[in-house]
Amino acid sequence: MREPLALEIDPGHGGPLFLTIAEAITLDITRGRLRPGARLPGTRALARALGVHRNTVDAAYQELLTQGWLQAEPARGTFVAQDLPQGMLVRRPAPAPVEPVAMRAGLAFSDGAPDPELVPDKALARAFRRALLSPAFRAGADYGDARGTSSLREALAAYLASDRGVVADPARLLIARGSQMALFLAARAALAPGEAIAVEEPGYPLAWEAFRAAGAEVRGVPVDGGGLRIDALEAALSRDPCLRAVYVTPHHQYPTTVTMGAARRLQLLELAERHGLALIEDDYDHEYRFEGRPVLPLAARAPEGLPLIYVGSLSKLLSPGIRLGYALAPERLLTRMAAARAAIDRQGDAPLEAALAELIRDGDLGRHARKARRVYRARRDLLAERLTAQLAGRAAFDLPAGGLALWLRCTGVSAETWAEAAGQAGLALLPGTRFALESPAPQAFRLGYAALDEGQIARAVEILARSFPG
Incomplete structure (x- = not known):
């Protein structure tokens, strides 16, 4: 796809803008406008067409890559995944994200995606x-x-x-x-x-x-x-x-x-x-x-x-x-x-x-796994240290023994309200509404930290603390 992709984006609809863009692309895939194998525009071109920061489009693409809607091919670009089961290519809304709010930056806690910068690209x-x-x-x-x-x-x-x-x-x-x-x-x-x-x-x-x-x-x-x-x-x-x-x-x-x-x-x-x-x-x-x-x-x-x-x-x-x-x-x-x-x-x-x-x-692969464990453990510990120092009394967590995310439980506030405020300040969050099926949504966030470096983790926690409601 050489021309900029025309997407219907409502910046005032609420929630993180990168999720709004990801939803719009998902909708175009499910309704057949974007076919399996279709090439998407580069992040710079789409950001220019939508009037948003390039990091915001990159965050949207990364979300869809993680979910399996898109696939990236080195030196070629980003494409709609070829392997989407036919049952997905229907008019069914994607799992409900947070009620969208405009973002001013592309900083985001993911659902637990790894850092692509650590890939052993030369060996691969x-x-x-x-x-x-x-x-x-x-x-x-x-x-x-x-x-x-x-x-x-x-x-x-x-x-x-x-x-x-x-x-x-x-x-x-x-x-x-x-x-x-x-x-x-x-x-x-x-x-x-x-x-x-x-x-x-x-x-x-x-x-x-x-x-x-x-x-x-x-x-x-x-x-x-x-x-x-x-x-x-x-x-x-x-x-x-x-x-x-x-x-x-x-x-x-x-x-x-x-x-x-x-x-x-x-x-x-x-x-x-x-x-x-x-x-x-x-x-x-x-x-x-x-x-x-x-x-x-x-x-x-x-x-x-x-x-x-x-x-x-x-x-x-x-x-x-x-x-x-x-x-x-x-x-x-x-x-x-x-x-x-x-x-x-x-x-x-x-x-x-x-x-x-x-x-x-x-x-x-084993050597890469050992290196990645060292890096991610340090990032987990830094995130835990910053959260403890800046959110004491406002949120709580149990330090996980592993994995690439942390489950942060809110204290006395709505996770959705907090996510909206953080989104306005430039940080995308995944609150409990994203993970609820029938029961009331937990007032918590899944903070996927692995793809954030030390500076980004520090800034993300600062925004999280600054945007606390009340």
């Missing part, structure tokens, strides 16, 4: 070039399998076994264009149309959209300081015969960041086995554990025969623009997932998959 570029020049790629060998290239599936299987204690047969792994596609395919395989899936509340709205697009009903189950409440799930099962699956983020619950303890994990596995439930485990940020012993996924402890689909992402480890997720599933479910994937996207990005397989085998 070398591996990508070798993949493009390899005889196998030129001959077309090993390409066309809907599960993904065997090289990456084999490398991932070894990685999951050594890093997470998950025994993974490469034949039971499927590579997807991001975890969003993997969640959609998992729901298509595990649920019949009209059946219901239990999800955490507050929880991950984009997973809910993927499940709905696959034809499933979504039921909220509350979380507490230990993650998904097993007693509430059992009560939901007793009154809803359509409930056939459960979606969980046990490592760092999204959005609250709490870790599900060992006892509750065992209770969940026992309950799933007793009721014949499918489990979809989203281990979206496993690499980012800063303290304490490693916590193994449910997939590492699941009883033989339990229909558990384990979903992970390489995008969180590298960059939102690198759209690679994966799923590990029993053969019966994986066969269904591969068939559904072939119907919407015959195969993945073979050169990129081959390049990432090389990064895993050569240890470059």
Whole structure:
């Protein structure tokens, strides 16, 4: 797309302007004006056309890259994602953001996106070039399998076994264009149309959209300081015969960041086995554990025969623009997932998959993960220090043992009102309304800090403190 993109933006409609722009682009995708593969204008050109700061447009693009609506291609530009499930391309509003307010800058706490500046770009570029020049790629060998290239599936299987204690047969792994596609395919395989899936509340709205697009009903189950409440799930099962699956983020619950303890994990596995439930485990940020012993996924402890689909992402480890997720599933479910994937996207990005397989085998990905953990832990600690110093008595948080976000609970004020004031001052926030399904929204913010450097974190907390209502 060479010409500036004409978007209908109402600056007075409320909330962060970058989210208003992201919503407008999403709407144009769902109504078919922007087709899969369509090229978007550069951030500078669109900012000029809309009369906003370039950082604001960049923040909107990053939000949509994180959500999977867009994909970035080095040296080419930003495009509408090719792999959007057909069920998403309808007139359905995106998960409701904060009531929009005009912003004067592009500073934003994300939902937990990594810092693309840390990507091992030189190692990735070398591996990508070798993949493009390899005889196998030129001959077309090993390409066309809907599960993904065997090289990456084999490398991932070894990685999951050594890093997470998950025994993974490469034949039971499927590579997807991001975890969003993997969640959609998992729901298509595990649920019949009209059946219901239990999800955490507050929880991950984009997973809910993927499940709905696959034809499933979504039921909220509350979380507490230990993650998904097993007693509430059992009560939901007793009154809803359509409930056939459960979606969980046990490592760092999204959005609250709490870790599900060992006892509750065992209770969940026992309950799933007793009721014949499918489990979809989203281990979206496993690499980012800063303290304490490693916590193994449910997939590492699941009883033989339990229909558990384990979903992970390489995008969180590298960059939102690198759209690679994966799923590990029993053969019966994986066969269904591969068939559904072939119907919407015959195969993945073979050169990129081959390049990432090389990064895993050569240890470059592991070295990057160790470096990223050091950087993100320092940023987490700085954010915690600044919040404690400047927001004592006005907000509270529990320091998460890992992950790329912090859950900040408001004290005596509306999170939405605070978000509006911060948006006017130049800081975009994600309040609890973004993560509520049916229950009242929590008065809290998810502060994704990883993509902010030290100076940006300090400025963001200053704006947060200055914009406190009252």
